Amino acid sequence: MQNAKDSFYMALRSRLAVINPERTIVLRGAVRPGILVEEAEAPFSQPPADVFVIRWLGLGADVNLDAALVAAECEIIYQTCGCQSFGGLDRGRALSAMDEEMLSILQPFSTPKLSFIATPPAPMLTQVFWDEPAFGPVVTQRDRLSRSVKVMVYSYQEQGE
């Protein structure tokens, strides 16, 4: 499933870079598109604001097929306090903008599966695909608005995986 998780993240990351190149984050000294995988970064007490944080949850498999179908539940969390120049009064608008970006980068609901073990990544035979996103309610914590989106990500296990 690691190839599917990597491919899913890289697809969302490259789509975000096209849709909103200004949404970036500085991570380990490098400027990157504003989306990261929680389990691949140093632990943080609170998720950074104005970026998308991917968290992998449940895992299931259907092995009664020619190629096993694996499903991983993905939660994408994002939060914002708005901008300082508006004193945070635009935090609702900022969250709406992130909602729209989230919906945009999830479409289309599939991407080619790649193996990132080698450089450049090697294309595999199947596609990673996912379900329609389920948006959770807005959570308000002082001046911070946050939301989480859950998506089921599917992938067929290929030979060697």
Added chain:
Amino acid sequence: MFDASRNGGFNPDAPPAPWISLGWIQGFTRAAAGKSGAVMTGIPAAPMEQVRESLDAEVSFQFLAWNKLTMALATGSQHMNLLAPSPAPGGAQVMPAVSIQSGSTANSILLAPADAAAFTAGSMIAVDVDYAGQTGFVASPVSGAYVRQPLNDVDYIRRVTFNVALVSQVTQTGLVLAEPLPGGVPAASAKAQALCGFIDRLGGSFCQEWSGLFLMEGSQGERIFFYYPRLQTMRDAEEMPVPLAPRGKGSLERIVLKAQFRALPVTDPIDGERVLCYRSFLPAPKALV
């Protein structure tokens, strides 16, 4: 005939020839529709003995995977190949078939270099002879159609053949197949032709007949076999959506192929009895019997 005593321990993913694995199924249901009647005698009448009045059985299930054979089994009519269209405008409607060189095998098709260049890795091919105006059953390794009157289509047999495979590699001398051709080594006069998919029709008069072997495997190694020597589809093509994820976890669905068959009788060579199905049970190792 399937003999569970000789072949009962086979690997389900690689059954012994001539069986072909069609993968997992779900919803397997057997329905015996045969009737028994009582021979009544005496006053007042009471059953003296029973007689079997009719022999009839059905079996239904869903295929989880779509491929040439599962689609063909689950349809109530003739199943065909979609020959690849010709890229040349105004020319032939389909990609022309190419002659197969001698020395070809079930896994390797030898072609002239110019012919091999017309194929790509990942393409599918149908391998069979040209149609030459004959009538009756045509195609191999099993009949794909019954031709009642001569047709004007040299590619017709390759349209209906079950001798299809996926190309994994193209070399200067031919094609390497990802799976062996069901018909084995191609006939000397066979040709290879590109196809892009499969098609069946609602209607038609050709009804295919198959043999079916169903295996239920227990957790301790015990096995139950249901062997139907003759099965004929008894319903038209039908599909059913099945949710991919548990309720509330998503909306994606998998489309499974619904299949329903009527069992036809054979005569058991041991005692001459007419039977529809054999059920065999191989107990778990060291289990009390």
